[in-house]
Amino acid sequence: MDRKDMPRRAEAMELKIRRTMAALEKNNMHAYYAPTSADAVKVVESLLQEGDTISCGGSVTLDATGVKALMRSGKYNFLDREAVATDEERQEIYRKTFSADAFLTSSNAITENGELYNVDGGGNRVAAMLFGPNKVIVVAGYNKIVRDLDAAAVYVKSLTTPANAMRLKLDTPCTHAACPGTDGDMCAGCRSENRICSLFTVMAYQRSKNRVHVVLVGEEVGY
Numbered sequence: 001m002d003r004k005d006m007p008r009r010a011e012a013m014e015l016k017i018r019r020t021m022a023a024l025e026k027n028n029m030h031a032y033y034a035p036t037s038a039d040a041v042k043v044v045e046s047l048l049q050e051g052d053t054i055s056c057g058g059s060v061t062l063d064a065t066g067v068k069a070l071m072r073s074g075k076y077n078f079l080d081r082e083a084v085a086t087d088e089e090r091q092e093i094y095r096k097t098f099s100a101d102a103f104l105t106s107s108n109a110i111t112e113n114g115e116l117y118n119v120d121g122g123g124n125r126v127a128a129m130l131f132g133p134n135k136v137i138v139v140a141g142y143n144k145i146v147r148d149l150d151a152a153a154v155y156v157k158s159l160t161t162p163a164n165a166m167r168l169k170l171d172t173p174c175t176h177a178a179c180p181g182t183d184g185d186m187c188a189g190c191r192s193e194n195r196i197c198s199l200f201t202v203m204a205y206q207r208s209k210n211r212v213h214v215v216l217v218g219e220e221v222g223y
């Protein structure tokens with residue numbers, strides 16, 4: 001690409017972000033634009049109160065943006081599943097999360113129609129996004145914006161899940177070759193005991209305006 005075209009690319013990217021933010025607002029979710037990861041941390045901080053009980057789902061984005069460091073700053077009562085040693089303690093944190101003040105996470109994909117599309121293996125993350133914590137704060141890089149739910153289904157099984165399976169050192173077919181089912185059929189794919197594409201959720205129009213807050217970052221972050 002010619003270097004002189006780069007500003008136009010940035011402009012088009014911001015237009016796409018603004019379009020998605022408008023659609024999220026229409027779906028009764030608050031949307032924020034953070035040009036950089038550092039700005040995203042400031043937005044998240046403004047949405048939390050010192051002393052809040054907070055929790056989060058597994059997320060590369062929260063680590064990479066610095067939001068996880070904010071969560072561990074000591075200002076909050078952080079239910080930190082990475083700070084416990086046993087599976088029983090982790091399960092207890094998952095259950096306590098339902099009564100947290102705020103749940104922080106990313107979203108596997110966000111459509112230009114203002115929908116949050118997520119796929120889980122165990123379900124603790126999507127469950128808390130759907131129900132429980134008073135506030136849900138979603139932080140996502142612009143690279144996760146896709147046209148619609150069909151595009152989201154393809155994106156997640158062809159990129160997000162293989163990358164997460166590799167990160168978690170899980171032996172699934174998609175860590176060796178393409179997933180055998182990326183066409184939107186939810187049951188398609190592997191029959192691996194390590195499969196992490198089991199629980200599919202879409203958050204569309206929200207009944208409560210003040211619960212879901214989406215921070216879109218103008219940087220490529222997470223996957």
Ligand code: SF4
Nearest residue numbers: 161174179189190197
């Ligand atoms: S269905 Fe299996 S192979 Fe396909 S993306 Fe999910 S875990 Fe990977």
